[in-house]
Amino acid sequence: MNEAPLGLLFGILAGLILLSGFFSGSETGMMSLNRYRLRHRVKSGHRGAKRAAKLLEQPDTLISTILIGNNLVNNLAAAIATVLAIRLYGDNAVVPASILLTLVFLIFAEIIPKTVAAYKAEVVAFTVSHILLPLKSLLFPVIWLVSHVTHFFLRVIGVEKNSDEEQIGLEELRTIVDEAGHLIPRHHRGMLMNILDLERITVDDIMIPRNEVFGIDIDAETDEIIHRLRDAEFTRIPVYDRDIDNIVGILHQRDIINSVDAQGQVQREALMKSVRSPYFIPEGTPLHTQLFNFQKQKRRMGIVVDEYGVMQGVVTLEDLLEEIVGEFTSNLSTDPDDIQPQPDGSYLIDGTTTIRDINKTLKWELPTDGPKTLNGLLLEQLESFPEALAGVSIQPYQFEIKEMKGNLIQSVQARRSGKRRR
Known part of the structure; x- marks a missing residue:
């Protein structure tokens, strides 16, 4: 190397700086990929995404490939820089040359490539995957040796490889949805946040309280029942026996029509036969659980009761859905002047x-x-x-x-x- 032309050595040094920048940018680009977006691109059939996903299946092997290449390039560059310094200015120029080379590598092989890769992670990662995949196969013997030595020392210090699939919690998911910005319309983003919040809200929070429940007394006179039904603002009406705490069923407004005889009179017995058995809900039930229960029981209204079986209020499927999509029905029981x-x-x-x-x-x-x-x-x-x-x-x-x-x-x-x- 001492007899090699200076121009050739400078050319090799410049090439090594570019290679070092390639490995530095590759590491940042691959590690900065959004894993969920990457999975979507893989499902869409994107070739670059498939290559990147294949590399990320074994992140330790990927990092080993990049670091082996990067360290090899950096050591060669340091050796050539030392030869150039000695040939041009003597032994006293070795230290200044090392400082100058460090600055050059810091700017052109670290900061600039990594900054570009951080801003353009997908473009960089999908591009470098063309080279990293065959390089990974080429360096397999060295990677295998390095990986086994590394894992041995990790086990010695008590660090075990986490084999669990990458997961995301509810709080992280809330943050992702909240920061989606223009990628998700504001209204849709609000609905998604409401769905995630169903776990925090219970039926107690949305129920119609006991003192506001509209119902009919099964023990009342027929005319009084008919009068109450005419004033009803709801499709489904709780039916109780003497006291609102003694709920005996739920009556649907359409069942009134089926109870009318040929003379246009409502038949009490037919009306009472139309009353469906009540569906009770324990107080404190989370909304996401109750939504599933409504679906499972094929119900649209439930009576909330405490631990003693005392009625606390009424919850409907419409109330629950409005917690997700916002108010979409004309709730006549809601006073706009509250x-x-x-x-x-x-x-x-x-x-x-x-x-x-x-x-x-x-x-x-x-x-x-x-x-x-x-x-x-x-x-x-x-x-x-x-x-x-x-x-x-x-x-x-x-x-x-x-x-x-x-x-x-x-x-x-x-x-x-x-x-x-x-």
């Missing part, structure tokens, strides 16, 4: 309004891990039924009870101060 903005910036809120509805409408962060309604939340804070109108502070929110009826808070004036909870 939350009324006031001129002074406060809100007049009905006491039976759920905490989740308040948080959704006003973008507040009231606690949802306890009582489900504003009435329940304020009574929990007061720890008693107020004898007179009272004020409650749940930082940074202030509530002033405006009206009570018996033991039920009817309306509350609420506002949010500038302070935020810590």
Whole structure:
């Protein structure tokens, strides 16, 4: 090498710098690939994706291939740079030449290739896979030796290879969906997030509370039942015996037609025969579980009961689906004036309004891990039924009870101060 022309040595050194940049960029490009997008491209039949996926099936072997090539190139470049320095400037130029070579490699063989590969991971990875696959086969004996030595020392220090398939948790999936940006339309992104949140929400959060359930008493007079049915705003109506806690079934509005005789009169016995047996749901059931149960039981309405079998409310399939897609039906039972903005910036809120509805409408962060309604939340804070109108502070929110009826808070004036909870 000492007799080789200087021009040839400089040419070989330049080629080695390019090869070092190739290996550095290859490593970054292959490791930066989005694995889920890569799988999609493989299923679509993309050849470059198939090559890259084949290389990534054994990441330790891939890294060994790249590092063997990179270290070999770097050592050769260092040797040639040393020869050039000695031939041009003598022994004293070896150290300055090493520093200069380090800077050149850092810029042109590390930073620039890796930056390009990080921004254009797919383009780089699919391109370099043409070379890496045959190179992997060519270097197989060396790779086999290096891999076995490496695995031996890893076992010695207690590091075992994880054979589990790469998985992703719910929180990671939420982050992926949330950061999808324009790749997923905003409305669809919201629906996906709602589906993922079904596990966190229970039937208690969306049920129609007991005091708002519309039903008919099977023990009432026929005329009274007919009158109640005429005023019904729902397709399915709970039927109870004397007390709402004693639910005996569910009546569908269409069954009323089947109960009308030739004279146009509703036959009570025929009507009662149309009542379907009730379907009970334990309180605290997660929505994703209840959605499956509705499908399995072929039901569209369930009665939520506590551990003692006491009715807490009613949940319908429509309520559950609206948690995913948003409101899509005309819910006549929902009062549009439950939350009324006031001129002074406060809100007049009905006491039976759920905490989740308040948080959704006003973008507040009231606690949802306890009582489900504003009435329940304020009574929990007061720890008693107020004898007179009272004020409650749940930082940074202030509530002033405006009206009570018996033991039920009817309306509350609420506002949010500038302070935020810590």
